[in-house]
Amino acid sequence: xADTVTEAMAEIRRIAREELEFExxxxxxxxxxxxxxxxxLGLTVLAxxxxxxxxxxxxxxxxxxxxxxxxLARLVxxxxxxxxxxxxxxxxx
Amino acid sequence: xxxxxxxDATPAPSLSAVGRALPPxxxxxxxxxxALRDLWATRHFNLExxxxxxxxxxxxxxxxxxxxxxxxxxxTFQQRNDAWIRVATDLSETVxxxxxxxxxxxxxxxxxxFFVTVTGIATPSVDARLVNRMGFRDDVKRTxxxxxxxxxxxxxxxxxxxxxxxxxxxxxxxxxxxxCSLTLQREDLSIPNIIASGLFGDGAACVVLRxxxxxxxxxxxxxxxxSVFYPDTExxxxxxxxxxxxxxxxxxxxxxxxxxxxxxxxxxFLAEHGLTRKDVRHWVAHTGGPKVLEGFESALELEAGAxxxxxxxxxxxxxxxxxxxxxxxxxxxxxxxxxxxDWGVVMAMxxxxxxxxxxxxx
Numbered sequence: 001x002a003d004t005v006t007e008a009m010a011e012i013r014r015i016a017r018e019e020l021e022f023e024x025x026x027x028x029x030x031x032x033x034x035x036x037x038x039x040x041l042g043l044t045v046l047a048x049x050x051x052x053x054x055x056x057x058x059x060x061x062x063x064x065x066x067x068x069x070x071x072l073a074r075l076v077x078x079x080x081x082x083x084x085x086x087x088x089x090x091x092x093x
Numbered sequence: 094x095x096x097x098x099x100x101d102a103t104p105a106p107s108l109s110a111v112g113r114a115l116p117p118x119x120x121x122x123x124x125x126x127x128a129l130r131d132l133w134a135t136r137h138f139n140l141e142x143x144x145x146x147x148x149x150x151x152x153x154x155x156x157x158x159x160x161x162x163x164x165x166x167x168x169t170f171q172q173r174n175d176a177w178i179r180v181a182t183d184l185s186e187t188v189x190x191x192x193x194x195x196x197x198x199x200x201x202x203x204x205x206x207f208f209v210t211v212t213g214i215a216t217p218s219v220d221a222r223l224v225n226r227m228g229f230r231d232d233v234k235r236t237x238x239x240x241x242x243x244x245x246x247x248x249x250x251x252x253x254x255x256x257x258x259x260x261x262x263x264x265x266x267x268x269x270x271x272x273c274s275l276t277l278q279r280e281d282l283s284i285p286n287i288i289a290s291g292l293f294g295d296g297a298a299c300v301v302l303r304x305x306x307x308x309x310x311x312x313x314x315x316x317x318x319x320s321v322f323y324p325d326t327e328x329x330x331x332x333x334x335x336x337x338x339x340x341x342x343x344x345x346x347x348x349x350x351x352x353x354x355x356x357x358x359x360x361x362f363l364a365e366h367g368l369t370r371k372d373v374r375h376w377v378a379h380t381g382g383p384k385v386l387e388g389f390e391s392a393l394e395l396e397a398g399a400x401x402x403x404x405x406x407x408x409x410x411x412x413x414x415x416x417x418x419x420x421x422x423x424x425x426x427x428x429x430x431x432x433x434x435d436w437g438v439v440m441a442m443x444x445x446x447x448x449x450x451x452x453x454x455x
Contacts (some may be wrong), residue, residue, distance in 0.1 A: 045285075048284055051138045051139045068264075
């Protein structure tokens with residue numbers, strides 16, 4: 001789980017830099033809206049990038065508890081873990 | 094940064110007629126989604142999210158320059174632009190002939206052709222090709238304008254009107270032709286490009302403008318115009334020109350810019366003419382997208398239905414870039430039941446980022 005959180009953090013930094021043209025540093029405690037200045041389009045770009053990289057689905061409901069970069073990285077890691085568990089059990093998440 | 098053209102002392106030109114045309118190849122939004130789905134799947138995992146993005150723009154379908162099945166073969170900028178020149182010239186001729194006929198004029202009566210587009214390039218420009226095809230006079234003046242994007246419909250009206258104040262006996266055409274579908278970068282699977290592929294459509298419009306001293310000039314008068322430039326907003330909207338053509342730059346900041354600025358811009362513009370928003374009976378707004386139209390409605394505190402023509406146009410044919418506001422203008426001229434003395438405001442926004450407002454009186 002910790003490794004996936006680290007990977008998700010790295011991917012968030014890459015998307016912010018390469019796709020959202022964000023020039024500042026991205027820290028785990030950064031607020032997605034206030035610090036990274038993400039608007040609805042920016043949030044969608046970020047969500048799609050993470051979904052593509054980690055092959056998980058992030059829903060509107062998921063977003064309710066997500067405020068910071070770290071919240072988002074942990075959510076991705078949780079989804080990845082759930083997928084692995086479902087896969088081992090022979091079911092689809 | 095404001096620039097106002099206020100000409101109380103100079104005679105106001107008139108908007109005599111508007112021609113409008115859409116290419117014949119129609120595809121519903123669901124047909125377009127189905128056609129793009131396999132392409133999206135080559136890179137994206139959550140296709141439902143992308144389908145929702147396409148549906149959220151509230152466009153029912155688009156008229157396309159080419160049959161849907163011909164688009165995958167357009168791999169290079171040259172292929173796209175060659176198709177653009179061919180279809181844009183045809184469509185421009187159609188709308189120019191239609192507008193002139195409605196105004197009771199012929200190509201020989203035209204002194205100046207303004208041609209605006211942002212979706213293809215041609216030299217000689219499309220207006221030059223129309224001179225040969227349609228038989229304009231050999232002293233016709235031409236001003237091809239590239240790069241204003243969605244604002245060019247309103248800005249074109251303003252610039253043509255500026256010209257006719259200097260030459261009040263003359264007649265000008267404003268032709269706006271946009272084939273947005275031919276700019277689609279299939280290899281660009283970014284979210285802004287996917288949204289653009291759901292929002293923008295193809296179409297052309299032509300306005301006949303006549304100087305105040307032109308014989309038989311009829312229609313509402315262009316009383317004034319205002320340009321507004323928003324500093325340091327270059328990455329809000331535009332093109333990155335790449336080897337394969339025009340790659341869209343599109344930020345979600347557009348609706349916020351509308352909400353933040355348009356009220357002050359409109360109020361200031363109207364005040365210079367001794368008017369307030371309550372004096373305006375006809376609002377002709379560029380169909381930027383649902384959030385842009387909602388931004389106009391809330392910022393300007395418009396009554397329900399004030400932008401109904403813009404909403405209908407968006408739903409039926411999508412955002413036609415510069416031609417959109419002229420489609421809405423044409424419908425307003427023909428259907429609004431405007432009475433002498435009515436005021437109207439034509440408004441659009443586009444890359445820069447910027448806005449243009451045109452004050453019209455019936």
